[in-house]
Each structure stands twice: as structure tokens, then as C-alpha cells.
Amino acid sequence: MILDTAHDAYIGMDYTGRVTAWNAQAEQTFGWSTEEAVKHTLIDLILPTRYAGEHFSGINEFLRSGERSLMNQQLELVACHRDGREFPVEMKISPLQLENRYIFNYFIRDITERQAAENALKRSEEQFRAVYNNAANGMGTRTFDGTIKDVNPAFLEMVGYTAEEINDLEPGVLYDPKYVEFEMAQFEKLLRGEEAEPYEKVYRRKDGVEILTEIRISLERDDAGNPIGIVAVVTDITERRRLEEERAEANETLLKANQELQELDRLKDEFISTVSHELRTPLTSIKGSAEILLTYDEDRETQVEFLRIINKECDRLTRLVIDVLDLSRMESRQMNWIWEELDLAEVVGAAVDGAQSLLIQKDLFIKVDLDxxxxxxxNDRDRLAQVVTNLLSNSIKFTPAGGRILINAKRIPADGLDGAGEKLEVSVSDTGVGIHLADYDSIFQKFRQVGETLSDKPTGTGLGLAICKEIVEYIGGNMWVDSTPGKGSTFYFTIPVHPEEPLEHSGDELMEEPGPQLNYAVSD
Incomplete structure (x- = not known):
């Protein structure tokens, strides 16, 4: 009864090789009923012919010598069903001696499903190992305490070590110990059933180069599904991060360039508005004065006054045209430069002499103090004179009546840092309205003046200081300002004593050869 309810097929066989017992599970496993099976041999019922000789040879050897090589062993072999199909089984033969005879008890289990599962697992492991060994990304397994168990070839290539070297590395060599605590927390999240987000980690290669990686981790499990470690996929994102940073930098540069273009458009619109205003104002005065002169035939004093207005406004128009032309020539590299030996004192003296009438009109005191x-x-005499004249003109414009102006120049020894050699530092100081620190850079930009509207600043195009800075920088110097609002400003510029004259350009820029020159007046 017990054998009839067993999960394994049970077959009893006598010493002659004939079946004496056949339980219900044997009927189900092999397809023969008990009545059909009893008194037949196993060759007739379940053993493929190719295994018959080996089987009965083992039985006979046992009966003859007692050799138990096949007895009480778990044997895996192939059995045959009644319908002719073969399938894998696990079989155990237990001999039992009754008086002077033996009977043999066969316990047989169909292992088709188990073997299929084992084969599937083996194929899966082989596939995983193929992927693991040939993956483009680094992969590895670790214990829960962080010890490396195994790494694939891609990871070894990534860090430049061999598998043996990896295992012998001291802590802190392959990566910074700061990651240990963080990764332990990630492992604990996985063990709690939570998801671990990808994270970044810096590895240090054998050659000392650091690489940035992105790591994704999951649990490694045994056949029973129990967690036994961590599986990590490591992706080198060093190049990707570099490209992302370059792209962000390029986007920032494009954004800045776009903002600068928008600002330039705004400044040009403002410049056109300013120039239009500056052109209309003197033209209106000239036209009005000319119309009045046409009606005055005898009043000589009135005629002279209106002629003086016409002359003044013509000078104003000339200054405007000169500034616009100078700016255009500098930007298009068409400015004429004439290099000659000169005395700075003569240049400064000429600029002061030219501004005497303006100084007298505003009752301004001026002092020239040159070493x-x-x-x-x-240098270029006319360009240097233009710089000094423009700076002096600005001081006069922005200094209230009764104020003071100082022009100073001194030698600056060569320091070897800028390669320019010995220089002169020239400064023009005043006791005028001063400039706010926030305006220091903008006042040297084209079309810019201190103040926000035409009503709160002296009229002009806002080109004078921009032109001065372009000239000074072209000849190898620098220009800057220092100021205190309400107390005054000092404009500085340096010029090399022996500048390196720019090489002559083919058609782009004219130098050394004098060309037609415009006369310079005090610039707005």
C-alpha cells in the first residue's frame, strides 16, 4: 500500500530478471499496467536495448561476487516509455536477500522537468557569462561589505589593472574611500526591497588618470533567490561629461554673443538717434542764422553774431564727422599711422594751447607736471595728440567753473611681464562730477556716455573715449580710469617708448606712408 502511493516508480525484480512488483507510479511513468508488466524483463518494458547488456552484466556481477558498483547508487540514465519515447530518469537499485536468493528493488523518478530546468539554467548562465565577458560596459560582483568578487574584461580595461592586481589593491587606491559609506547605504536600500538610483563615481586608473563613471547596481541572487551580493554595471562617462560641459559652455557663449548683439543693436539705434540729434541741432542753427542774415543788409554787428553761430555749429559738425570717420577707419583697419620721433611735452603743450579758450570761458585752472x-x-604724433586732446576736452566738459585740471607724465621701467619694455604713464585729472564704479567699463564702449539721457550730460556722440582706448591699445598701451563721484576723475594711459610697429598689411591697413589727414579739434 505504501509503495502504491509513493511519488517514485517502484519495480521489484527477481534474480532471473523478471518483474515481480509494479506500483501505480510505475504504471503512470512507463505506460504499462501491473498485469502487463509482471513476469516481463526490464528490457521488454523500460530499458533501451543499448543499455541492456551493461545493466544485466552489473546484476550478474553482483550475484556472482557481491560487487555493488551499481547498487544503492543514484544513477541517471535514459528510460523508455511504452509509446517508444525515451526520457531521463534517476534510478536507485537496492538488493534484498531472502534466504539464499536476492530480489532487486528499483526506485525510479522521471527527471525530465528537472533536467530541462537545469539545462535552461546552464544555458542562461552561459549566455550571461558571454554577455558579461563581452560587454562594452564594465561589470562586476561584490560582497555586501564591498569586497570585489569578480570583474569583467571591460572593467579591467577601463581601470588598467589585471584581475589579480585588482584583488591585491589597498583601500583608497582604486577609488576614494569617501564612496564606501554611500555605497553601503545603497546596498541596504536594495536589501530592503527599495530601488537604488544610478550614481556617479570617480575611479583612479593604474596610470593615475581619473575617470568619471555612472554605476547601476542590483542584487546578485543564488539559485534559491536569496541575495548573495551586488552586481554593478559601470559606464565610463568621462567623455560624455566633457562634451556636455563643452556644449553648455558653447551655449553660454552663444547666449552671451546674442546678448552682445542685442546690446550692439540697441547702442547703434541709440547712436543713430544721437547723431541725428547732433546733426539736426547745428544744421537748424546754421539754417536759421543764414535766413536771418538774408534779411539784414545794414546791421553789421548782428551779421557778425550770426556768422559766429554758423562758424561754431560748423565746427561742431566737423567734430562729429571726424569722430564717426575715425571709428569707421579703426574698425575697418583703414586708419593711417605715421610713425616718427616726438617729444611728449610738445604734444601735451599743443593740446593745452588748443583748449585755452575753453579753459578761460569756464575759469578752469590747469597745471602740466611732466617728469x-x-x-x-x-609714435604717431596726430593720434597721440588726439588722445590727450580728447581727455582734456572731457575734463573741461565735466568740471564745474573754477575747477582744476592736472596733466602728469612719468617713466615706468620695463618689468619684463608684458614684454613692452619701458613705458610712459600719462594721466589727466580733474575736480569734476566724477564717475561711478559701475560705469568704469561702459564709458570706454562705443556710443556710451555717463548719464542716462541727453538732458543730464554734456552733448556728444560718446565716441571720444572709445577712440582713445582703441588708439592706445593699438600702439601697445593700456587705458583705465579712477574716480570718486562728486570729487573728480583721473584717466590714465600708458605708451611704449619704443613700440613694435605693426607690420604693413596688404591693403587692409596703411602705415608709414602719410595720407590725406583731417585736422583735429577738441572732441565731444
């Missing part, structure tokens, strides 16, 4: 040992310069 007595200033060397002879090699």
Missing part, C-alpha cells in the same frame, strides 16, 4: 627726464618717443 623732466622723459625720453623721446617713437
Amino acid at each position: 623732466s627726464d622723459l625720453p623721446i618717443l617713437r
Whole structure:
């Protein structure tokens, strides 16, 4: 009864090789009923012919010598069903001696499903190992305490070590110990059934180069599904991060360039509005004065006054045209430069003499204090004069009546840092309205003036300081300002004593050869 309810097929066989017992599970496993099976041999019922000789040879050897090589062993072999199909089984033969005879008890289990599962697992493991070994990304397994168990070839190539070297590395060599605590927390999240987000980690290669990686982790499990470690996929994102940073930098540069273009458009619109205003104002005065002169035949004093207005407004128009032309020539590299030896004192003296009438009109005191040992310069006289004249003009415009202006120049020894050699530092100081620190850079930009509207600042195009800075920088110097609002400003510029004259350009920029020159007046 017990054997009839067993999950394994049970077959009893006598010493002659004939079946004496056949339980219900044997009927189900092999397809033969008990009545059909009893008194037949196993060759007739379940053993494929190719295994018959080996089987009965083992039985006979046992009966002859007692050799138990096949007895009480778990044997895996192939059995045959009644319908002719073969299938894998696990079989155990237990001999039992009754008096002077033996009977043999066969316990047989169909292992088709188990073997299929084992084969599937083996194929899966082989596939995983193929993927693991040939993956483009680094992969590895670790214990829960962080110890490396195994890594694939891609990871070894990534860090430059061999598998043996990886296992012998001291803590802190492959990566910074700061990651240990963080990764332990990630492992604990996985063990709690939570998802671990990808994270970044810096590895240090064998050659010392650091690489940035992105790591994704999951649990490694045994056949029973129990967690036994961590599986990590490691992706080198060093190049990707570099490209992302370059792209962000490029986007920032494009954004900045776009903002600068928008600002330039705004400044040009403002410039056109300013120039239009500056052109209309003197033209209106000239036209009005000319119309009045046409009606005055005898009043000589009135005629002279209106002629003086016409002359003044013509000068104003000339200054405007000169500034616009100078700016255009500098930007298009068409400015004429004439290099010659000159005395800075003569240039400054000429600028002061030219501004005497303006100084007298505003009751301004001016002092020129130049070092007595200033060397002879090699430079463009007219351009240098233009810089000094423009700075002096600005001081006059922005200094209230009764104020003071100081022009100073001194030698600056060569320091070897800028490669420019010996220089002169020239400064023009005043006791005028001053400039706010926030305006220091903008006042040197084209079309800019201190103040927000035409009503709260002296009229002009806002080109004078921009032109001065372009000239000074072209000849190898620098220009800057220092100021205190309400107390005054000092504009500085440096010029090399022996500048390196720019090489002559084919058609782009004219130098050394004098060309037609415009006369310079005090610039707005």
C-alpha cells in the first residue's frame, strides 16, 4: 500500500530478471499496467536495448561476487516509455536477500522537468557569462561589505589593472574611500526591497588618470533567490561629461554673443538717434542764422553774431564727422599711422594751447607736471595728440567753473611681464562730477556716455573715449580710469617708448606712408 502511493516508480525484480512488483507510479511513468508488466524483463518494458547488456552484466556481477558498483547508487540514465519515447530518469537499485536468493528493488523518478530546468539554467548562465565577458560596459560582483568578487574584461580595461592586481589593491587606491559609506547605504536600500538610483563615481586608473563613471547596481541572487551580493554595471562617462560641459559652455557663449548683439543693436539705434540729434541741432542753427542774415543788409554787428553761430555749429559738425570717420577707419583697419620721433611735452603743450579758450570761458585752472627726464618717443604724433586732446576736452566738459585740471607724465621701467619694455604713464585729472564704479567699463564702449539721457550730460556722440582706448591699445598701451563721484576723475594711459610697429598689411591697413589727414579739434 505504501509503495502504491509513493511519488517514485517502484519495480521489484527477481534474480532471473523478471518483474515481480509494479506500483501505480510505475504504471503512470512507463505506460504499462501491473498485469502487463509482471513476469516481463526490464528490457521488454523500460530499458533501451543499448543499455541492456551493461545493466544485466552489473546484476550478474553482483550475484556472482557481491560487487555493488551499481547498487544503492543514484544513477541517471535514459528510460523508455511504452509509446517508444525515451526520457531521463534517476534510478536507485537496492538488493534484498531472502534466504539464499536476492530480489532487486528499483526506485525510479522521471527527471525530465528537472533536467530541462537545469539545462535552461546552464544555458542562461552561459549566455550571461558571454554577455558579461563581452560587454562594452564594465561589470562586476561584490560582497555586501564591498569586497570585489569578480570583474569583467571591460572593467579591467577601463581601470588598467589585471584581475589579480585588482584583488591585491589597498583601500583608497582604486577609488576614494569617501564612496564606501554611500555605497553601503545603497546596498541596504536594495536589501530592503527599495530601488537604488544610478550614481556617479570617480575611479583612479593604474596610470593615475581619473575617470568619471555612472554605476547601476542590483542584487546578485543564488539559485534559491536569496541575495548573495551586488552586481554593478559601470559606464565610463568621462567623455560624455566633457562634451556636455563643452556644449553648455558653447551655449553660454552663444547666449552671451546674442546678448552682445542685442546690446550692439540697441547702442547703434541709440547712436543713430544721437547723431541725428547732433546733426539736426547745428544744421537748424546754421539754417536759421543764414535766413536771418538774408534779411539784414545794414546791421553789421548782428551779421557778425550770426556768422559766429554758423562758424561754431560748423565746427561742431566737423567734430562729429571726424569722430564717426575715425571709428569707421579703426574698425575697418583703414586708419593711417605715421610713425616718427616726438617729444611728449610738445604734444601735451599743443593740446593745452588748443583748449585755452575753453579753459578761460569756464575759469578752469590747469597745471602740466611732466617728469623732466622723459625720453623721446617713437609714435604717431596726430593720434597721440588726439588722445590727450580728447581727455582734456572731457575734463573741461565735466568740471564745474573754477575747477582744476592736472596733466602728469612719468617713466615706468620695463618689468619684463608684458614684454613692452619701458613705458610712459600719462594721466589727466580733474575736480569734476566724477564717475561711478559701475560705469568704469561702459564709458570706454562705443556710443556710451555717463548719464542716462541727453538732458543730464554734456552733448556728444560718446565716441571720444572709445577712440582713445582703441588708439592706445593699438600702439601697445593700456587705458583705465579712477574716480570718486562728486570729487573728480583721473584717466590714465600708458605708451611704449619704443613700440613694435605693426607690420604693413596688404591693403587692409596703411602705415608709414602719410595720407590725406583731417585736422583735429577738441572732441565731444
